[in-house]
Amino acid sequence: MAVPHPFDPLTPSEINKAAEVVRSRYTGQDVSFKVITLKEPPKNEMIAFLDHEHRQLPHQWIPIRCARVEITLKATTGELELHELHVNLTKNTVLKLEVLKGKHSHVDSVYMKEVEAACMADPRVRDEIRKLELPPRASVVVEPWTYATDGQNDMSKRVTMCWFYLRLLEHQDANYYAYPLDICAEISEELEITRVYRLASSPDEQIHNEPRPFDRRKIHSTATSEYHPELRPNLRTSTKPYQVVQPEGPSFKIGGNQLNWEKWSFRVGFNYREGLTLHDIRYDDRSLFYRLSLSEMFVPYGDPRAPYPRKAAFDLGNDGAGINANNLKLGCDCLGTIKYFDAWHNTRSGEPMKLPNVVCCHEQDDGILWKHTNFRTGHAVVTRSRILVLQTIITVSNYEYIFAFHFCQDASIYYEVRATGILSTVPTNFGEDAKIPYGTIVAPGVLAPYHQHLFCLRIDTAIDGQKNSVSIEESEAMPLDESNPFGVGYVTKSRFVEKEGGFDLDLSKARTFKFVNEAKVNPITNTPVGFKLMPFYSQMLLADKNSFHAKRSEYGQHAVWVTRYRDDELFPSGRYTMQSMGGEGIASAIQNRAASGEQESVRNSDLVVWHTFGSTHNPRIEDWPVMPSEKMMVSLKPVNFFHGNPSLDVAPSTQEKNKSILYTDENTGPGCCASKL
C-alpha cells in the first residue's frame, strides 16, 4: 500500500491503528468511538511539503500522520464523558488527551435509533398514541432531533426532542411528514423519557397535556402528499431519454485523491463533519486556495411557539455532512462518465466503516464559454464551456442538500448548493384559515414553518502564495463637476481590510471582496494579482441578537468574515455545536483575540475568508411534498491574476466533435408519426 498523502483521509488500517492506541489507553473501560478522523498537518509544515512536491524535489520529510479521535465513556460519576485525543500514527502514541466537560459530540444514527425505540417503548408515549385513536393500519414514526439551546435546560446534559408523525399507508416509504402529530417527547442522554406533552394546534395555543384524538379530516389524497414512485399514480412519460456520451473517456485524470483536469489540480478530502473538502487548489500550477470547504450550516425555524425554538439544526456540527452523505448511484445522481470516491468512518467499537460513493466527479457541458463574431467577415468563433463537478449529497432527516464545486476552464470556481427533500412540518388545526404569519399550510392541518438555511463557505486563500490581503472595492459615481461635465463618470475605490472582522454586502455600491497578493503585481494591469468573491446575496440571520440562535451562529450576522489563519480554526460556530451556549463562534474568537491583544493585522498575512449565504425559506406549496431544488451559487473568479482570459486556448466547438442532431419535424419519433396517420 502506498504511503498516504498528508491530505489523504485516514485509511482503514490507520483507523484501526488509532482505535488500538486509544483502546490501550482505556483498558477495561467501555469506550465508544464517535470519531476517528485525520488531524490535518499544520499548515507551515504543509507549505514546505507542497513546495517540494510541486517543484518535484525529493521530500526531506513528510508531516506525521495524526488522528483526531473522539470517544465517550462512562465516568466514575456515572455521567457520559467526551474525550478528544490526538494520536501519532507513526509512533502509535497519544499526543494529547482532553476531557471535554459539558461538550457533546455529533449525534449518530445508532443513538437516534435507540432514542426511537426507547420512545416507542415508553408507557406514557404509548398512552398518548392510544388516545390519538389512529386509523387502522396507520403507524407512528418518531423523528428525533438534536436540541437547540433555548436556555430551558441544564446544557451539560444532552436532550433529544422527539417529534411524532403518522405513516398512514403501510408502504415503508409513505411520506409521514404529511401527518405531523401533536405529541412531543423529550429524552435524556441515558434514554429516559423526561417529558411527554401535546403541541399547540393554533397560533394562540400553548403546549398542553390535553389528549385529543387525531382529526381524521386531515386525511387527504396521496396524490398530493406522496413522492415515492410506487405511491404516485400517474408519472409523466413525456420526458424522453437524454444521455451523455464521452467516446474518448473523461478529460480528468485521477491518482488516488489527486485530481487533474484541464489546467486544474487539487486533492479531494473528506471527513465525517464537513464532508467533501478540497486542498491545494492550483490552476496552471499557480496556487489559488489552500483549502475550500463548507464549514457550517444552521437551519433555525421561525415559529416562535415553544418548543419549536429548539428546532435549529447545525447540520455540520451536530449531524455531520460526511456521515450523512448519500451513497450516490450511477445514472441517478449524475450523468455521463462518473468517478465515485468512497470514504471511511468508524463504528462505535472503532472499526473502519466504509461510506461508499459519497462524492461523485464528472464533467458537464455548460453552454457557451465565449464567443465572438467578427461582423465584418461574418466569422464566428465559439467555444463551449466544459466544467468539472465534484458533488456530494446529504440527507439530514427530512431535508437534502446537494453540494457541488464546479471548476471552469476560465479559472473560476463555482460552489452550488441545492436544497431539496421534504419540508419539516408541524400540526395545526384542520380548516384554520387565518393566515399564520410564520408558516405555510401545505396540506390539511399541516403547517410548514418558515426557516432559514445559512451556509458558511470557508475560503482559505493562497493567491500566488500564503500572504494575502482582502481589498473591498466599490463602484461609485463621480461628482458632476468639471472633470465629469456630462455626469457619466464612475470610478472604483478600494480599501484594505486591516483587522479581523465581519463585513456586509452593499449592492448599491457593487461592493466586491477581492483576495489579493500585494507582493505580486500583474505586469499589464499594474495591480496586485487576485481573485474575487461573487457572493450569493442573502438575508442574514433574522433571530434576535440576544437569542441563543444568534449567540450560537455568530457567522449568520455578516456575509463576509476575514480572519487570520490558525490551524484548527475550521468552524465558525465552534467545534462543539451540540447544545452549545454560544460565544464559541467566529465573532467571539475575533473579539477575544482583539481584547487579549493577540489580534494581528490581516494585511499581507495568511488569511481565511468566510462567506455566509443561504435562503430565507418561507415555504411555497410547490415545495411540497418534496421540494424542487432551490439553487444557491457562489463563485470565485480571477481578477487581474492572469495575463488574459485563461480559457483563450480552449479549442473552438465543432460539429465534428459535438455531433448534434438537427431537429426537423420528421425526427420527432413514433408519437409524432402516429399522429400523422
Next chain:
Amino acid sequence: MAVPHPFDPLTPSEINKAAEVVRSRYTGQDVSFKVITLKEPPKNEMIAFLDHEHRQLPHQWIPIRCARVEITLKATTGELELHELHVNLTKNTVLKLEVLKGKHSHVDSVYMKEVEAACMADPRVRDEIRKLELPPRASVVVEPWTYATDGQNDMSKRVTMCWFYLRLLEHQDANYYAYPLDICAEISEELEITRVYRLASSPDEQIHNEPRPFDRRKIHSTATSEYHPELRPNLRTSTKPYQVVQPEGPSFKIGGNQLNWEKWSFRVGFNYREGLTLHDIRYDDRSLFYRLSLSEMFVPYGDPRAPYPRKAAFDLGNDGAGINANNLKLGCDCLGTIKYFDAWHNTRSGEPMKLPNVVCCHEQDDGILWKHTNFRTGHAVVTRSRILVLQTIITVSNYEYIFAFHFCQDASIYYEVRATGILSTVPTNFGEDAKIPYGTIVAPGVLAPYHQHLFCLRIDTAIDGQKNSVSIEESEAMPLDESNPFGVGYVTKSRFVEKEGGFDLDLSKARTFKFVNEAKVNPITNTPVGFKLMPFYSQMLLADKNSFHAKRSEYGQHAVWVTRYRDDELFPSGRYTMQSMGGEGIASAIQNRAASGEQESVRNSDLVVWHTFGSTHNPRIEDWPVMPSEKMMVSLKPVNFFHGNPSLDVAPSTQEKNKSILYTDENTGPGCCASKL
C-alpha cells in the same frame, strides 16, 4: 399556406404586401424601408381569441394582421424624414401614418458600411492616418457607433461617432480592438465628415488636434491579444469530446411557432428589435404570462472624458437584438437535438430578408430536480431536471450577448443572460502606470473603460387570468416579547402595489415581488395564487441623475417597475431611443399619467412588471482578448399557484434510461494506457 397565428411574425409574403401598400402611398418617391414588422393585435382582442383557442372552440373572428412599417425618405426640405405606418394586411390599407420629426429609427448595417467607406475616403481622415506612420501591412478599421446624446449637438440631426483601430496582422479576423488609435471622426446622416480630432491619451489630457505617430511600443505578442483559432498558437487538446444523445428524439413538439414541452405551451415570436419574444405562456393549460421579452438594454461607459460620454448604447432601441442575432450553428452554439427558428426582416427596398437560425431550441439536463432518501429504509428517490432552452445570441460590434429562456419541469422559468465577446477599448499612453480609476489596462496602451450593462426584462403577467396584483413581501424578525420569548420568531409582511411606480430590492428584508391573482385563492394555503420574481441583484445606473444617460434610461433607476398594461408600451426607454433627449421612458410615462389624472390603480388590473438588472462591468484582464461568459440569471417561480410540487410526476432517474458510465482507472482511454507502458 396556413393562415398565420395572430402572434406569428410577418411571413415573407406579408412583408411584400406591406411594402407594396406603402410604396403605392409614396409613388415616385425614394422610400427606404427600415422596418416591416408585425404590429401585434390589441390584447383585448387576443384574450378572446386565446380563450376560444384553448377551449378548442371555433373562432368567430381572427384579429386582423397588421404591419408596422418605418420608412425614411428625403423631404422636400432635403432632410431625411422618418415615417411610421400601420398597414392593414387584410384590406391592404394604411391605417395610420405618422411623420416623426426629430426621431430616428435604428441603425442598419448597410448604413454603417456607408459610414465606414465615407470615413476612409475623407482626406482629413486619410491625412491623420498617414501621420500615424503605421507599420507596414497594418490596416485601419473604422468602427461606427451610434451617438449617445450628450447635449453637444442639435439632436434632430443624426450623428455617428467613428472610432479607429489598427489591424496589425493581415488576417481578416485579427483582433483590432488590441490596437485602438487616437483618431476620432464625427459624421452626419448625409455621410459628411463634420469633425476629425485626436483622443486623449491620458486621464489629464483632452481631445486635441496634435497629430502623433502610433507608439510602436504598444505592439505586443499575438498570444495575448488574438482569439481566432488560426492566430492562437497552442490550443489545448485536453478537452475530450462530450456528446448528448437523445435516442428517442427530443421531448418537445413544435407546430409552426407553437411549442409544447412537458406541461408547457407557448408561442415563439421574433422581431427586429427585441429579437426573441414569447407569448401566451401556460403550464398545464393554466395561463401564466401573456408575453415575455427583453425590452431594452443600455450600456453606458464610465470614462468621463469627452467624447466618451457619447459611448452609451441602447442595444435594442438603437441596434436591434433581432437584426443583430447570430446565425446559430449546429454543434457550436448548442448541444443535442436542436430545432432552429428562422426569422424575416426586410431590405431597404422592402423585400423580405431571411435571418436564418436566429433562435435555437433544445433540451438540457440540469442536474437533480428533487431527491429524498428515507433514512429509515435507505430508499432514495431522485429525479433529474430536464430543461427546455430557447436561446438567441446577438453581436453588437465588439460584444456578444447570449439570451436564453429556460423552462423547467417544476413550472419555473429562468432568464439567463451571458455577456461575452470583446471589450470596447480606447487608447492610452504606453507605460502609464498610475491606476486609471475608470478603466483597466488590458494590453500595452489599451484601456478597457468601466461600463454598465443594464437589461430590462418585460414581464406581462397573466396569472390565471389578466387581472393581477403585485404584492411586496418582506421577512421581518418578531420583536422579543411574550409572543416571541426566545427571540427566534419571524414573519412575512405584505403590501400591495396600488399605483404605478419603480421599486427597489432590499436584501436585508428578503423583499420579494409577487404577481398574484387576488380573485383566485389557493384552496390549501388559503392565499392568492401567484408567481414571484427572483431578481438578479445588481447595482443600478451610476450616471448622475441629471445626466442625459439617466434621463434617457429611466428604467435604470429602479430594479422593479409596475405599470398598467397598455398596447404598444413595450419599451422602457421609449420607442425611438436613437439620440433621444430623455423623458420618454417608463418613469416619465408614469409621471405624466399621474399628472394628467390618467393613472389608475394597478391592483387587480392588467399589469406589466419590468425588471432592471445587469452588471457593473469593471473589466478584468481575464476578460481579454475575449471575455469568458459572465452569467446573469433571473427567475420566475410559482408561489402557492399549484396544489403541490408541479414536478412531482416526473419519473425517477434510472441507469437504464440514463446509461452513465462508471469511471475506473482502466477506462481513461489511450492517453492513460500509453502512460502505463
